[in-house]
Amino acid sequence: MRPSVTLLVASRYFRTRRRETGNTSSILSVVGTAVGVMALTVVLAVMNGFQLGFIEPLVEISSYHLQVSRNGPAGGGNGPAEPAFVKRIRGLPSVTAVVPFVERQALVEGPFQRPRACQLRAVPPDLFALDPVQAAMLAPREGSFDLSGPRSLVIGAELAAVAGVRVGDSLSLTSFAAGPDGRPVPRKAEFRVTGVFRTGYWDFDIGLVFVSLATADEVFGSGSPLPRTYGVKIANRFLDGQVLRKIAPLLSGTGYSVESWRTYNKSFFDALFMEKLMMMVLVGLIFIVVGFNVFHSLRRSVHERMEEIAVLKAVGVPPGRVQAIFVLEGFLIGLAGALSGLLAGLGVAMNVNAVFAGVDAVINGLTHAVYALASVFAHGGSEGSFAMFSPAYFYLSQVPSRVFPQEAFLVCFFAVLACTGAAWAASRAVSRFRPAEVLRNE
Amino acid sequence: MNEQMKSALRDPLVSVRSLARRFPTGAEYLEVLTDVNLEVPRGTTVAITGESGCGKSTLLALIGGLDRPTAGSVYVGETEVTGLEESGLSRYRSRDVGFIFQFHFLLKDFTALENVIIPGMLASASARLLRERGRALLEEVGLEKRMNAWPVELSGGERQRVAVARALINEPLLLLADEPTGNLDERNARVVEDMLFSLVEKHSRTMIIVTHDHGLARSADTRFSLSGGMLRGE
Numbered sequence: 247m248r249p250s251v252t253l254l255v256a257s258r259y260f261r262t263r264r265r266e267t268g269n270t271s272s273i274l275s276v277v278g279t280a281v282g283v284m285a286l287t288v289v290l291a292v293m294n295g296f297q298l299g300f301i302e303p304l305v306e307i308s309s310y311h312l313q314v315s316r317n318g319p320a321g322g323g324n325g326p327a328e329p330a331f332v333k334r335i336r337g338l339p340s341v342t343a344v345v346p347f348v349e350r351q352a353l354v355e356g357p358f359q360r361p362r363a364c365q366l367r368a369v370p371p372d373l374f375a376l377d378p379v380q381a382a383m384l385a386p387r388e389g390s391f392d393l394s395g396p397r398s399l400v401i402g403a404e405l406a407a408v409a410g411v412r413v414g415d416s417l418s419l420t421s422f423a424a425g426p427d428g429r430p431v432p433r434k435a436e437f438r439v440t441g442v443f444r445t446g447y448w449d450f451d452i453g454l455v456f457v458s459l460a461t462a463d464e465v466f467g468s469g470s471p472l473p474r475t476y477g478v479k480i481a482n483r484f485l486d487g488q489v490l491r492k493i494a495p496l497l498s499g500t501g502y503s504v505e506s507w508r509t510y511n512k513s514f515f516d517a518l519f520m521e522k523l524m525m526m527v528l529v530g531l532i533f534i535v536v537g538f539n540v541f542h543s544l545r546r547s548v549h550e551r552m553e554e555i556a557v558l559k560a561v562g563v564p565p566g567r568v569q570a571i572f573v574l575e576g577f578l579i580g581l582a583g584a585l586s587g588l589l590a591g592l593g594v595a596m597n598v599n600a601v602f603a604g605v606d607a608v609i610n611g612l613t614h615a616v617y618a619l620a621s622v623f624a625h626g627g628s629e630g631s632f633a634m635f636s637p638a639y640f641y642l643s644q645v646p647s648r649v650f651p652q653e654a655f656l657v658c659f660f661a662v663l664a665c666t667g668a669a670w671a672a673s674r675a676v677s678r679f680r681p682a683e684v685l686r687n688e
Numbered sequence: 689m690n691e692q693m694k695s696a697l698r699d700p701l702v703s704v705r706s707l708a709r710r711f712p713t714g715a716e717y718l719e720v721l722t723d724v725n726l727e728v729p730r731g732t733t734v735a736i737t738g739e740s741g742c743g744k745s746t747l748l749a750l751i752g753g754l755d756r757p758t759a760g761s762v763y764v765g766e767t768e769v770t771g772l773e774e775s776g777l778s779r780y781r782s783r784d785v786g787f788i789f790q791f792h793f794l795l796k797d798f799t800a801l802e803n804v805i806i807p808g809m810l811a812s813a814s815a816r817l818l819r820e821r822g823r824a825l826l827e828e829v830g831l832e833k834r835m836n837a838w839p840v841e842l843s844g845g846e847r848q849r850v851a852v853a854r855a856l857i858n859e860p861l862l863l864l865a866d867e868p869t870g871n872l873d874e875r876n877a878r879v880v881e882d883m884l885f886s887l888v889e890k891h892s893r894t895m896i897i898v899t900h901d902h903g904l905a906r907s908a909d910t911r912f913s914l915s916g917g918m919l920r921g922e
Contacts, residue, residue, distance in 0.1 A: 251809040258797045557793045560754055561807035561854070562782020564775060677774070682746070682755035685789065 252567050255558070256574040259551075272579060275540045279583025279661050280590060282532040286657045287591025287649065289529050290522070292598060294653075295646025297518050303447035306380050307454075309510040310345070310477030311486055312493065316502050331496045332476055340489050343377040343479040346370065348462050348472045352421040354401075354455060356409025364405060364453045366421055368462030368472070369393070377479055384456075389413035389441035393458035397465075399437035403444040404452040411439050419455070423466040435465045448641045483507060533660060537668040540579055544572050544672035555676055556684035565677035572676065576669020580662035588658055598647045602634045701861060701894045702728035702751060707760035708917070709746050720746050722917030724760070728910075730861075733888060733895045735908035737922075742914050744898035745866050751896065752785050752864045753777040764862060782810045786855030786893075788884075790867035792847035794839040800850045801826060801835040808857040818857075825853035829883055845876030852884055856891065863888060863895040869904055881907060 305311065314335070328346070336344050352366035371393040374381035384391060384400075391400050399419070401411065411417050416436050425431035437457065444451055463471045480489045486506040493504045508515065548555070558568050594601055609632045635645050704726040710717040720743040728734050738744050749755040751762050753769050762769040764784055772780055781787075794803045805812075805822040812818040826835050829849040839847055848868060855863055868884060869877035881904050888895045897908060905911050911922040 251806055254802070254806070254809070255795075553793065554795050557795060558806070559778070560752075560781060560787055560793075562778050562780075562785075562810055562858075563806075564778040564810075680755050682749035685749075685754065685793070 251558075251563055252570045252574060256571045256578075259547075259571065260575055260578055272543050275536065275543050275579045275665070276583045276586070278532075278536045278539050279580055279665060280587035282530075282536050283584050283587025283657055283661045284591040284594065285532060286526070286529045287588060287654055288594045288598065288647075289525060290653050290657070291591075291595035291647045291649045292645060293522055293525055294648040294650060297522065298648055299446060299642065299646055300518065301515065303383060303445045303450055304511055304514075305483060305507045306383055306479075307445065307447075307450060309507045311480045311483045311507050312478040312490060312504055313510075314476040314478060314493065314497065314502050314504045316473065329500060329502070331500055331502070334496050335476070335478060335493055338489065338492055340480045340482070340485065341478060342379075342481055343477075345373065345376050345380075345477045345479075346459065346474040347477055348459060348474060350421045350462070350466065352419050352455070354405065354409060354417060354419055356411045356417045357415070358410035359408055361420065362405070362408065364455055366419065366455055366457065366462070368457050368459045371458045371460075373456075377477075379479065383445050384443045386441040387444050389439070391443070391456070392440040393456060393461070395438070395440065397435065397437045397461060398440045398458065400441040400443060400456040401439055402451040402454050403442050404448065405455065406439065406442045408452070413439055413442060415439050419457075419465075421466050423468045425468070433466055437461075446642060478504075530660065533664040536583070536661070537664040540576055540665045540668040541672045543579075544576055544669050545675075547575070548572060548673050548675060552679075552684050556679075556681040560681040560685065569670070569673045569676045572673035573666060573669045576672070577662060577666045579669075580665025583665065584658035584661040587661065588654060591657075592649060592654070595647045595649050599635075599644050602645060606633050699730065700727040701730040701765060702726065702896065703763040704747075704751065705761050705763075707747070707750060707762065708758045709743070709750060709755070710758050719917055721750075721757075724914075724917070724919050726912065726919055728894060728896060730894050731892055732910060733885070733897065733908040735905035735911045736896065736898045736914055736919070737900065737902065737905050737911065738898075738914035740900070743917060744914050747914065748864050748866050748896065748898050751862075752787060753780050754787075782807060783858055784861045786858065786860040786863045788848070788851050788855045788863065788865040788868045790870040792839070792844075792851045792871075794842075794847055794850055794854075796839050799836045799838060800831060800842065800846075803839070803850055804853045804857055807854060811858055822853070822857060825856055826850070828887065829853050843876075844872050845879055848872060848876070848880050849883065852880070852887065856887065856893075859891070861894060863893050865895060865897040865899075867899055867901075868897065869901055870899065877901070877904070 314331075332344055332346075335341055346369075348368040350366040350368075352364055353361040354364045355361045370376060373393075374384075374391055381391070386400065387403055389400075392398060393400065399417070401409070401417075406412065409417055416438055418434055418436050420432055420434040422430035423433045457465075459472075459474075466472065478489075478493070480486065486508065490504055490506055497504060555568055559565060613632060704724055707721055707724040708719070709721040710719045712718075724747060726734075736744055736747065746755065750757050751764070751769070753772065757770055760770070764780070767780060767784070769777070769780060794800075795806065798806065801819065801822050804825055805818050808818045808821065809815075812821075823832075823835060826832060829852055831846060831849055831853070834842060834846060837846075839850075842850065848871070852868070855865075865884065869880050872880060884895075885907050887893075895908075897904065898914075899905055912919045913922055914920075
């Protein structure tokens, strides 16, 4: 095998520098990189957790991954008779569910509340069997998701609270139906609450009720079935474009069209994306600091090894390969920092609530000690209770956290890139001087 | 030996023509070499003597491609060294030239054997063959028991012998020795000198040696003196 002078020298320098000098600057470089990677991993994980708390309910409950409708989303349809294309869509390999639904604005009125606006969604009674992912999000906290009985209704937990209803109670729902002359007329009906759900998404918990399609047809259909829209779920919602291109030809000539989840709430999703991007950029600035640290560390290393660099060049090692020795060292610093930072970041991200609880305990312990000390000299006051994250302020019981492997890889990649780039910049001097200049001075 | 081979051996391996080198010293220039001309036939040894600071090492650095001249040219074989780009210079230093410096300039983080084989790693296709050659050279310079010693564990004479082995690893056409015994005591200096000349003869190498040591210079086939930026025969 052809021997590599670059690998031999770089690996020896990497080891011996530590042995000889303790190499504080290189250790700091590794630690700095690790802290940067850890911080960015945790920030992205928590941000993903919060953002997915919005995105997933919207995509899984509201918009579905794709919607097939006659006149745009939640538009017209042909009533309960299922069009032929629905069966063909169900047969596509990546499609996991096709759910017919009807959506209406409505007013809900409980015993202790004035009418309040809500979204009325009529779905098949076997929704949970058709779409298990949606079922997991709508898992009832009280009662069951039972729409099989006449005038059954499942309601969001917050809406149930403000309406003052529980499972078994009645409430009235008002919506519009087409009158005899085709103009909308209000229809009001009493419903019995069979289940209360909590998605964790405030807008749904305060503003969404479910009834069965049959009930909706009966109450608001004016004698004829309401037009259906078909929500389509696919195995990977990010491959929506591929499936959309397969569905579109099936709808040719039917008067229906298909749209992706990306087109609904587009401005909201764009805002979330921008928020995340800006946060990544801001936290990613730490890599500039890391880069400077590596730059100075390796520039000092180049300066200290000038004589050896001159000797290597004198015996014929090309400047590029000599520079590669230092670039490789920067790469190794970046890799060591990125891997250790990633491990630490994953550890924190997966236990973020325990970490917060630990910080809370430390701060509260310190506060308690200060108040105890102060009480020796004065009476009164209270020690309070510090909490970094409190459900009292957020509509969440815990800090959500979600790590995406591709993002973690990207963070590590940029960390290694910053270190390698800094090493390259620091070692550019290697190719500039002539060996005689250094060896003459020695 | 036929006439063609004899003629080839008579051809100069090194031709230095009107070589000049000056160094900036503030607003002025220090003229170290003004007009150096030299021809070194293949398989011969040349010694260049002169006072300290007269430019001996500078001349050696220019012939070895470690520095670039202000004017003039250096040919080694068919190669115009002074016209080479940086990559060509690296190749030239790796394949055609072996350096021995006054200060051994061994890499302190590498063993004696590793120091010897590092220049060979650029040219060799086999790590095993390279190590074998490195061991053989260290045996030739009498360091068969010190192959895995670190430079700091070697004496001055031993370090310089490692440097000699390193210079020969790529079987260069030309050996350039800059005060190879200048940093050694009398006994070690003679050991290194004898070893150097016997290896040059054994491997049929051409050598240019610059030295203060007139005893060492007398061992060379041809001697020159450098003064006033020019070479004169002795």
